[in-house]
């Protein structure tokens with residue numbers, strides 16, 4: 092009798108069985124390790140990106156550094172970090188934060204560049220001082236471009252977390268190693284399905300957020 | 315009053331955009347800066363609200379040196395309108411107009427009420443208040459730009475080619491609107507344009523600049539047209555100076571004759587000339603509001619050269635013959 096491709100009974104038994112490899116636990120770890128880097132990345136990318144937009148000379152060197160980090164194999168980054176942070180989630184979150192910076196810094200710079208010069212000039216002429224101009228005029232207008240970067244970084248981060256399985260911190264990635272070792276496909280299929288669902292779900296949430304935050308830009312595109 | 319006192323602007327690269335400029339823009343009037351591209355109009359304008367700081371000389375606002383006023387505070391008291399309107403794309407029209415009131419700390423309700431009042435004042439439908447700028451036509455955006463500049467009721471208004479990006483019909487209506495607003499508000503307006511016709515139409519005073527930031531001539535429009543200071547100004551004014559000058563002479567004093575029997579009327583209003591057995595076209599003008607230029611135009615449009623004078627309701631007052639017109643026009647030429 093053929094083994095079915097997906098053994099639903101295995102999923103039911105392993106969904107929430109209290110073990111560290113329970114699917115639900117892995118899913119939760121995955122979510123944490125995927126979103127933390129985007130959040131930290133955004134917090135870092137905002138000041139760095141604003142500085143690069145303000146002092147253009149910084150931008151070239153900053154992107155060069157970011158691209159080198161991006162090109163570095165995650166495995167190499169893990170092994171460097173292992174000696175400092177050990178087999179923890181932090182060891183996965185740090186490299187992923189660096190990866191997301193490589194997307195988010197250019198997004199912030201492009202966002203600031205997308206503010207039309209005549210709009211910036213008229214803000215100055217109305218009597219905005221620099222900080223208020225940044226918070227009330229420039230950042231809101233940059234938001235659609237920055238959010239587009241956040242979507243890319245989020246989806247990339249969700250899929251990259253599984254690499255952490257190499258050091259036992261891969262979230263749903265653990266299902267892949269488990270499945271390959273036992274030549275048992277159900278965990279692998281479950282892992283892929285959940286990661287894809289997570290990515291699509293997160294993207295939909297971000298699209299909704301974008302429509303909510305920037306009604307003026309959605310309307311502009313459809314006009 | 316805005317006073318330029320020996321103002322020079324030299325940019326970092328050595329370009330002298332404005333060279334030792336001295337002039338006065340009287341309170342409650344429209345002063346137009348006009349001149350070819352690159353002659354320093356925008357630079358001069360922006361030195362008033364300190365978006366550019368002068369290299370030498372002083373600019374006084376009612377006697378006070380603008381350099382003594384903190385820039386943001388200074389700017390909140392000076393309305394500013396530019397060519398692309400510069401509206402904030404992420405704010406609804408009502409909030410765009412309320413920008414300066416918000417900056418000045420007015421409460422939201424009062425600022426919005428003021429914005430709604432201005433929206434109507436510049437001739438826009440209050441329904442547009444909830445829209446975003448991209449949902450408006452170029453002409454409507456430009457009106458919003460004017461409303462925004464007026465929101466905190468600043469005594470001074472700076473306008474940098476505000477109407478040059480819209481089509482001629484819309485431009486003409488925006489110009490009329492500005493003149494109407496000015497007759498109610500009496501702001502001190504400095505208006506920049508490269509279009510001499512716009513300058514002559516809007517300006518109480520016209521300052522003609524030549525490249526290098528030199529003032530070539532400053533005078534009222536009628537004098538500018540009749541007595542250009544030099545060849546540069548004459549060339550810049552272009553053709554038809556004589557006819558354009560007639561726009562500044564009211565037609566109120568022209569002698570009218572009673573309408574001849576050939577003028578066909580319907581309920582007291584002209585319909586045409588009965589000539590050669592047919593109905594031929596006529597031209598009309600209103601002596602109370604029109605200029606000699608309109609009277610001449612009416613004469614040229616009439617099949618028999620008689621300009622028909624009408625009152626505000628279109629009722630016939632009389633006709634103006636070529637001889638009488640000629641006398642009026644030659645009177646202007648003699649000065």
Ligand SMILES: Nc1ncnc2c1ncn2[C@@H]1O[C@H](COP(=O)(O)OP(=O)(O)OP(=O)(O)O)[C@@H](O)[C@H]1O
Pocket residue numbers: 325326327329330331350351352353354355356357358508
């Ligand atoms: N930031 C700057 N640095 C160097 N030169 C400048 C700068 N801004 C303007 N200029 C130069 O100063 C001169 C006057 O410029 P300005 O913008 O005042 O001209 P303008 O009369 O407004 O022209 P236009 O009708 O084309 O708008 C030009 O030669 C211009 O190239």
Ligand SMILES: [Mg+2]
Pocket residue numbers: 355356357474
């Ligand atoms: Mg200019």
